[in-house]
Amino acid sequence: MKAKRPRLSVLLPVFNAEDTLHEALESLRRQTFQDFEIVAIDDGSTDSTPRLLAAWATREPRLRVVRRPHHGVVAALQAGLALCRAPLVARMDADDIALPQRLAAQVSFLEAHPQVAVVGCQVEPFPPHRVGQGLRRYLAWQNALLDDAAIRREIFVESPLTHPSVVFRREVVLSVGGYRDPGWPEDYDLWLRLYLAGARFGKIPQVLLRWRERPNRLTRIDPRCTTENLQRAKAFYLAHGPLTDRDAVFLWGAGPTGRRLGRMLLSFGVPLRAYIDIDPRKIGRTRHGLPVHAPEALSKLWAEAHHPALVAAVGAAGARALIRQRLKAQGLIEGEDWWFAA
Numbered sequence: 150m151k152a153k154r155p156r157l158s159v160l161l162p163v164f165n166a167e168d169t170l171h172e173a174l175e176s177l178r179r180q181t182f183q184d185f186e187i188v189a190i191d192d193g194s195t196d197s198t199p200r201l202l203a204a205w206a207t208r209e210p211r212l213r214v215v216r217r218p219h220h221g222v223v224a225a226l227q228a229g230l231a232l233c234r235a236p237l238v239a240r241m242d243a244d245d246i247a248l249p250q251r252l253a254a255q256v257s258f259l260e261a262h263p264q265v266a267v268v269g270c271q272v273e274p275f276p277p278h279r280v281g282q283g284l285r286r287y288l289a290w291q292n293a294l295l296d297d298a299a300i301r302r303e304i305f306v307e308s309p310l311t312h313p314s315v316v317f318r319r320e321v322v323l324s325v326g327g328y329r330d331p332g333w334p335e336d337y338d339l340w341l342r343l344y345l346a347g348a349r350f351g352k353i354p355q356v357l358l359r360w361r362e363r364p365n366r367l368t369r370i371d372p373r374c375t376t377e378n379l380q381r382a383k384a385f386y387l388a389h390g391p392l393t394d395r396d397a398v399f400l401w402g403a404g405p406t407g408r409r410l411g412r413m414l415l416s417f418g419v420p421l422r423a424y425i426d427i428d429p430r431k432i433g434r435t436r437h438g439l440p441v442h443a444p445e446a447l448s449k450l451w452a453e454a455h456h457p458a459l460v461a462a463v464g465a466a467g468a469r470a471l472i473r474q475r476l477k478a479q480g481l482i483e484g485e486d487w488w489f490a491a
Contacts, residue, residue: 157185157256158233159241162225164192166243170201176246178209182253187212190229193219223330230327233319242313244361251357255316258351266321266348269310270357279362300350302484304340305383306491312336314358321348333373333382341386383490384413387460391488392419397454401425401472402463403441406491410462411437423450444475459487
């Protein structure tokens with residue numbers, strides 16, 4: 150008789166995770182929601198991970214283990230996604246901890262909101278002594294993005310969802326090509342492709358995943374996660390999304406972050422016309438041959454264009470509130486006329 154298809158598949162890529170794997174799997178075993186399978190892709194581990202997975206499989210019938218040569222996390226995710234049998238897929242990493250109610254809350258949300266393709270949750274980093282201020286600031290920002298409008302509005306700032314915290318509809322993700330490796334983080338690439346496809350996002354306003362901070366976390370050591378490559382991802386999807394068919398684009402921020410993003414936008418054919426900056430030392434100068442104007446000049450520049458847009462690329466503390474206030478006073482709508490990208 151054919152086995153009953155589970156309601157949820159947990160996609161778990163694993164590589165040399167002997168120190169944390171048991172804790173991650175135990176957190177899945179303790180879930181209040183039980184109708185799931187675990188698809189564990191062992192990406193050529195060379196430590197005791199294969200033995201640990203085999204031992205777990207003998208006592209956990211929902212665990213399916215696939216061992217492959219080491220080809221990296223993107224290949225493991227794509228292979229695992231193809232093997233997931235359920236219509237909903239939860240991501241999990243082998244060094245994180247899912248709180249007991251995580252899967253129940255996310256499955257219930259997606260069943261109650263059939264228009265939503267991906268739902269995340271709030272995330273807590275651990276252990277405390279390893280968590281720096283940069284990660285705390287990032288998660289404070291991300292944890293505050295609690296609905297589709299907020300996530301879409303700020304999706305070009307940085308990845309608005311922690312990858313191992315999400316549950317998504319498998320067919321929707323497959324419809325945009327699944328996982329791929331374009332030279333920047335595969336999760337951010339996936340969220341941006343879904344954004345361009347019009348998919349809707351959600352987030353449970355509750356901490357349901359503990360995200361382990363460690364020196365060798367991929368976001369720290371993988372060259373795809375450099376600032377340069379993250380900005381390249383933003384520039385590519387801005388150029389192929391909200392900046393398509395614009396006749397004039399203005400970039401607020403003539404400092405290092407703005408200059409780098411401007412260079413990338415130009416390389417993707419974006420009609421960048423000018424920079425905007427509040428620093429009097431920059432106003433009147435040029436960046437990439439384009440003039441740097443004070444914010445007061447924006448109204449005139451905007452009126453002279455047929456279909457303009459603006460991207461704000463300033464990372465200084467407090468800058469976001471100032472820019473948002475000025476552009477709102479000018480009648481510009483965030484997420485329609487302009488976007489933050491830093």
